[in-house]
Amino acid sequence: MSRDDSDEAYVVGLCNQVLGATALTQHRFDWLLGDPGAGGRRATLPVDAYWPGHRLVLEYRERQHDEPTPFFDKPDRMTVSGVHRGEQRARYDGYRGTRIPAHGLRLVVVRPSDLDADGRGRLRRVPESDVEILRGLLAGVAEREARG
Secondary structure, eight states, X not given: OOGGGSHHHHHHHHHHHHHTSOOEEEEEEEEEEEEEOTTSOEEEEEEEEEEGGGTEEEEXXXXXXXXXXXXXXXXXXXXXXXXXXXXHHHHHHHHHHHHHHHTTOEEEEEOGGGSSBOTTSOBXXXXXXXXXXXXXXXXXXXXXXXXX
8 A cells, every 4th residue: 555545645635625624744844853863863754744834743653653563663673772673662652742842733633533433543535524623633723723
């Protein structure tokens, strides 16, 4: 499955409809950095979607963000952070959770369980109901903009 066919792309597309704007996908901020590598270099971390006009960042967090998944975690291989991929993912999710709001942006996290998903966390893709759920999750954005 390509990124364009992914559940993440589906969710971002629905959010584009709700917000009336097109997201910058896999956007990188110069202040959202990962852990230093062997040479001390720190890579910028991507966010799933960013709507500059709404000052909104969206992260779509599949199951591997919330539960151990050996395929994604690769427990036998260490990352630049000195931990396996699952621990690094949790650390980087934490960075996003604190640094994005600290820079005056709203972070909305959407999980498969927020929408109509099967037992494996794959979305059933029922746009009518998914849009209404996302509209509720994103409601604070429109309310803040109306207040100025």
